[in-house]
Amino acid sequence: MSGRHVPSSVERPARILDPGLCLTLRPMVYPNFFEMYRDAIKNTWTVEEVDFSTDTGDLQKKMSDAERHLVQRLIAFFATGDSIVANNLVLNLYKHINAPEARMYLSRQLYEEALHVQFYLTLLDTYVPDPEERHRAFAAVENIPSIRKKAEFCMRWLDGVQELPQLRTRGERQAFLLNLIAFAACTEGLFFFGAFAYVYFLRSRGLLHGLAAGTNWVFRDESAHMAFAFEVVKTVREEEPELWDDALVREVHAMLDEAIDCETQFAEDLLEGGIAGLSVQDVRRYLEFCADQRLATLGLAPRYRTKNPFSFMALQDVQEVTNFFERRVSAYQVGITGEVALDLAF
Template identity: 70%
Template sequence: MTTRPQNLLDPGFELTLRPMRYPDFYERYRDAIKNTWTVEEVDLHSDVADLAKLTPEEQHLIGRLVAFFATGDSIVANNLVLTLYKHINSPEARLYLSRQLFEEAVHVQFYLTLLDTYLPDPDDRAAAFAAVENIPSIREKAEFCFKWINEVEKIDRLDTKTDRRRFLLNLICFAACIEGLFFYGAFAYVYWFRSRGLLHGLATGTNWVFRDETMHMSFAFDVVDTVRKEEPDLFDDQLQQQVTDMLHEAVEA
């Protein structure tokens, strides 16, 4: 007979949804289902004409923006599979993570469609997809992401407090720095164009991506708060300093 875990980060793979230990996670899953959208609902036809109205500098900005997102959501999805799903030991939470993985796939499809629409030249599209390797500003963001994935990717079980703190740093990094700071900062550019009556298709899709990302962050911070209640000793001065340093590094990137 398998003993049920006592805490959210206890090693194992609990499958029992009744009695439900974390009903709030289950409600987050249900709320996410209500927000289902598809890329085919986004009308990009007017965006092509709008792009021709932009200055070369503004076109450059849009190209970099879409190039960043083309790989950014894939990195987030990889971390979901390689890290979060493996260590958050709650079937309710894993339901939400499964839903989030679907949403990341929709986001990747959205930015792929944007690239195909905005950059009809195959060489331009190839360069955009290679941005994570060739454009220093995007490469720096990607390296920041991979640094925190690598910190926990090879940990099979969170048996020690050290490993649990490393996991928490990964979770906080992806919620606060990547889906928060990096993505929200990029959304601001989109809404600047929308305020000028431009790129309505991009703004429509971004609204839905923004809604999804907001829920992703809220879920992640709920996990952090749950762990804080269950294992308050994990949140020591060292962890606080590491989070502070991480945020400074993210801002620099």
């Protein structure tokens, strides 16, 4: 016997980061997480629905070498990015967020990250016919410095928490919060949002509609993942306000600065051939604009005070919501059929 207190799985922990495997859903302590899970289910999509038929023609006939280079690098990042996020979900978030309704959301998110991996794999197979080149895309994490730098940023925040069996001390809980913020605000909220900007820039030029169509769904998913993570941060802050001190805020600022630098280096790499209408400076401004939005969600003052230079991204939010609700009618009916069948089986 180690003598360590083993928390009951029936009693709810006093705080969401208290160690254990709580199994009790009634009474539900965090109904907002359950609602987020239900909302995510309504947003179900499949890779097979995405039509890539015009994309290959665009790549071969309509795009310049510089644009093809941009797309190739983007795919190289996408090919591994979601796997890194999924890894953090399994190794850190699921382990330490001790509320069954929140773990339901994380299970759903894990499925969505796998769907994203499948989407980008299909993209890679469609865009890159040569097996050798495909292999090189997956090796980008090691071979392409700007992508390696982003992966190293994520891995450092992942490693910082992974070795902790339980969150016992103030320092451990702060490390967990920083991991959560790094993945939500930086990996999903800056690296992915930065990548989406290139996709929508190309769409605004009438290019790669298949990629843009799939990205609409990924964009929607990533926005929900961030909302969940920030809701967990808010919950922890309410339960343990003493964790949120000036030092932690300074770490958040430093983390955002570093993520913007990483992503700017990626932009220099992507745009090295020169693409009219898209500059590294504007990408950086867009990232700073996004970072201020993440800070606002965390209840912190803006740090960069930059305007969104990409009008095509401002439209994106509106368009995405419209697409989502237009699509709901058929998707919802599929859900109903499934539920009825399930009830009958039981």
